[in-house]
Amino acid sequence: MDDQYRPRAIEAEAQAYWAEHDTFRAREEDPRPKYYCLSMFPYPSGRLHMGHVRNYTIGDVVSRYKRMQGYNVLQPMGWDAFGLPAENAAMERGVPPAAWTRENIGAMREQLKGLGFGYDWSRELATCDPEYYRWEQWLFTRLYRRGLVYRDTAPVNWDPVDQTVLANEQVIDGRGWRSGAVVERREIPQWFLRITDYADELLDALDGLEGWPEQVRNMQRNWIGRSEGVALRFPVAGRGEELAVFTTRPDTLYGVTYMGLAPEHPISLELAEHDAAVAELVREARSGGTSEAELAARDKRGADTGLEAVHPLTGERIPVWVANFVLMEYGSGAVMAVPAHDQRDWEFAHAYGLPVRGVVHPADGSELDLSAEAFSDYGVLVDSGPFTGMTSERAFEAIADRLEAEGRGERQRQYRLRDWGVSRQRYWGAPIPMIHCEHCGAVPVPDEDLPVTLPEDVEITPGGGSPLKRMPEFYRTTCPSCGAVAERETDTFDTFMESSWYFLRFACADQGGAMLDERADRWTPVDQYIGGIEHAVLHLLYARFYHKVLRDEGLVGSDEPFTRLLTQGMVLKDGAKMSKSKGNTVDPQEMVDRFGADTVRLFTMFAAPPDQVLEWSDSGVEGAYRFLRRLHGLVRDHLGHGPAPALDPQALTREQADLRRKVHETIAKASDDIGKRFTFNTAIAAVMELCNALGRAQADTSDGGRAVMQEGLETAVLILAPITPYLCHHLWHELGHEQAVVDAAWPQADAQALERDEIELVVQVNGKLRGHVTLPADADQEQAQETALAEPNVARHVEGTSIKKVVFVPGRLINVVAQ
């Protein structure tokens, strides 16, 4: 055995073995239970960053652990290859996006291999490949015929200087990132998928996703935002029209003191022609970005329209205001404002001196105080005509009944979730397979003409917009329906369209004749999905939606795509997200070159639990390297004494039995940590403790000592094998095994080795630690109390008091309560 730990040589050895045995090829015909472990595929930006390394190390550890547990593991990898950065790179370097992307894929594939991730590369896919996106186009045309696709207008960020549509990230403080021009909102026609048709199922099924973090399920619940309420109408005095509003609080209807209109509400737009204040609000609403964060951060501002609405129950006249916090996108673009019982309405009312009328009192009978904030809890109604005295719950129903009876409103279920706009006015994406015909309208591309291939030899120029719009050879076509000259859609799909079904395609990536085949149900649902918390809502919700759509198309049998989900935290350096602009990046490749892949993997798994942020530390990496070198040294020194004798558990000395207990405690702890808790950091700490103990026992070269040492080192190697596969592959062979460690079985803790005859009990007096006592493991409270009180320091604290109570927690502590 090599005297030194040389990562490079060890890596080559293991790589050669895995390649020769095609170790990570997943086979459908394998009879063992399947386990599909998937890490979110990367955008091929050019080089791996630490976030990737963390994500993929977690996935690889889980995959290798499950393999050792006897599962038939599928762990594939691919490329989320469409997206904006490729177009930016094209502008900066004059390389077409396709060429840039494919080059990046090649470089990153080599990096992933170097890190030792056990992927089944035979299933690799790239979403920019026509053989991939053709099925997405195929599905889209099916959904169009099923009525799940429609066309509507939606706002985009328009850069008036560059004459192009900007992504939200390209809008900085309301201005275009390149031109610096103030961005305008423009309504343009786009394609939508009816995800809201699935809103109830997407919401209700969250309760069954027990393998998902509660945090993510909560975020999705809030995102879908189902609320039960009443849709009602307020006639506008002097105009033959009504304001439609939705409220979740019909019980506060008698507290309405004004109406709020979105600046882009038709009435606002009409008034703006003559009213300067309203016009200003409309102008403000149309400038700046379209993101919700940007809109919500604005100061609450408004303007009185001079119009009056008529209260549907009291007939009272209510002023109508244009208010910039009312969003045209939600509901009807108008709200009934109840400042006494809604905080936003309260703030607006105070800003403009509008009346606040309390109509719900706290249920506990306390005074209603509206001087500092709104009272938004349920309570008991006052000043509410015939509904006075009812609880909010009862009044909700009674008022809803009354409105329904009078035809002025009806109960309604409303969602915050909006339909999914899938059109992007960009080049580097999958073409939307639709044809616009003057006579027939929008016509889907027939199956036999798919895929609509994206031309790849293009030039991207700043401010030029999508080159597809300048390529008649792309867009000029004939109508599949009537044969007349027609134009292709030049918008491309949102890249979430590709990432919403790639996990299914991995099951049958070589299927040329269909989107999916029966192998999809052989492998999916994904047993363990791993990725960044930043995908908690959008990607994970769209993928769930897609899966259900595909189920309804008869392409998969399951209801949900991901049984278990692990959302990993970000990688920070100096307390901040790594970024080029901050100059705090760490290149994983540099670390691999210096210390070897095992060290990088060990550090990223050791430095923090996977779902928390990870703070990068160069000296921490060195510590990981030191540990691996010590482990290598322990095995080398042990083997230096020749083959170890067989273990006879009955013939061990007290010290040897204690060490052997430590070995089996480590197995128990690591199995729980890796298999159930996913706290790889504590599993590694346990192995480090074991190695420290083994190091202290090195001097014992008796038969029993060497046998326990062999068992201890094998245990350390087996537990670390998923985390540091290269070194463990090597050491396992050195320890005398023919079979590779990747195919070895996960160790089992021996119950007998774990047994203790004595335990240490903590002794407290009035909850404060006062001593420790050693007792037989099966000692009862009486025995424990007697021994504890005999302990001098405990006796000193109990002296002169009377014992009120003794709390005994077997195996842990005894607490004497004395006064």
Place this chain on the structure above:
RNA sequence: GCCGGGAUGGCGGAAUCGGUAGACGCGCUCGACUCAAAAUCGAGUGGGCACAGCCCGUGUGGGUUCGAGUCCCACUCCCGGCACCA
């Protein structure tokens, strides 16, 4: 602004069900080896004091409990998402 998460030694973190706060690693101090340094190995390392012991200590302020880092209430600060970044 709305939604979600976090805060524990000099640093990363541990404490799994309310039961010894600080496992493990980093850093630092001292010692061994060395002509010397690096590497390595050993010991120590939350703060304070009248130091076999005691007091204080898990972002802040209150509460529940024999006992609270852990549960409850009210706050502060930091981070993530907000529908065209992926």
